[in-house]
Amino acid sequence: METTNSLDVLRQLQTLDAQLYRLRREKQQKPVELEQVKSEVASQEAESKSVESKFKDLQLAQKEDELDLESREANIRKLQSQLFQLKTNKEYTAMQHEIDSLKADKSLLEEAILRRFDATDQVAKERQLQTQRLTAAQQKLEKERVRLNQELELLNQKIAEIEEQRKTLTPAIQPELLTIYEKILVLRDGLALVPLLQDSCGGCHRRMPPQVVNEVFLKTKVVMCESCNRILYFDEAHSKL
Ligand SMILES: [Zn+2]
Structure with a gap:
């Protein structure tokens, strides 16, 4: 997976x-x-x-x-x-x-x-x-x-x-990722996964460092916002990359 x-x-x-x-x-x-x-x-x-x-x-x-x-x-x-x-x-x-x-x-x-x-x-x-x-x-x-x-x-x-x-x-999601996601879901009242908006978190709008933006773009590992702990994903529609 x-x-x-x-x-x-x-x-x-x-x-x-x-x-x-x-x-x-x-x-x-x-x-x-x-x-x-x-x-x-x-x-x-x-x-x-x-x-x-x-x-x-x-x-x-x-x-x-x-x-x-x-x-x-x-x-x-x-x-x-x-x-x-x-x-x-x-x-x-x-x-x-x-x-x-x-x-x-x-x-x-x-x-x-x-x-x-x-x-x-x-x-x-x-x-x-x-x-x-x-x-x-x-x-x-x-x-x-x-x-x-x-x-x-x-x-x-x-x-x-x-x-x-x-x-x-x-069943199509890595179990450990699903566990993290569901924990955040509860903590963040139903919003655990957010897109990068340009280079900011789509949940709390904090600007992410270039390295984090890059990691989100690559999709090779799960990246979380350092500020609100939500999981970030890359979405062409919202990104300048
Ligand atoms: Zn955030």
């Missing part, structure tokens, strides 16, 4: 590995996308809970007001029935005053009840809108889940295909 041939196959391998790294990154990103939609649903749920409790509080207060009103009305009726059993004008006038004052309180309470009706109405509308917003967010999450699962499945298929192609290439 010659270094020249190995390097040529390695270039094909690097093309596949670059695709693999890109696809794997895309795959890692998918759950992150779903988390964003999930947090949207969570915030709508929190909002719904808050509107719901506001609505319940208002309903409870309304019920209390109504009971209060009933007891005041009963009190007024009771005093009015007693009015005609009174013996003196003085007593009659005093009780009439008391009844008038109770009636005034009652009408204040009635106004408050009407105001609370309006507030309850408002919150009821808000509650309905919030329910719609929550449902929409939940439906969006379901759709996103389906979409992301489909995309993940597609990504897995593509990754499996490229991994299969990769297996057909690796």
Whole structure:
């Protein structure tokens, strides 16, 4: 197995590995996308809970007001029935005053009840809108889940295909070169083999000494960039030699 041939196959391998790294990154990103939609649903749920409790509080207060009103009305009726059993004008006038004052309180309470009706109405509308917003967010999450699962499945298929192609290439590469390449691949996040660009490394752009450039050109041994440790190859399209 010659270094020249190995390097040529390695270039094909690097093309596949670059695709693999890109696809794997895309795959890692998918759950992150779903988390964003999930947090949207969570915030709508929190909002719904808050509107719901506001609505319940208002309903409870309304019920209390109504009971209060009933007891005041009963009190007024009771005093009015007693009015005609009174013996003196003085007593009659005093009780009439008391009844008038109770009636005034009652009408204040009635106004408050009407105001609370309006507030309850408002919150009821808000509650309905919030329910719609929550449902929409939940439906969006379901759709996103389906979409992301489909995309993940597609990504897995593509990754499996490229991994299969990769297996057909690796036997044609010198084992020790393949080992070095794969180590660099991991360290350099998917880019282990780079062309010389003029006389600079295609990975880190550091200028290479003439001797290194010459060695890369000759392809007789594996040459690595002294700076980023990537394996260098000679490519006519990029070189001035
Ligand atoms: Zn470099």
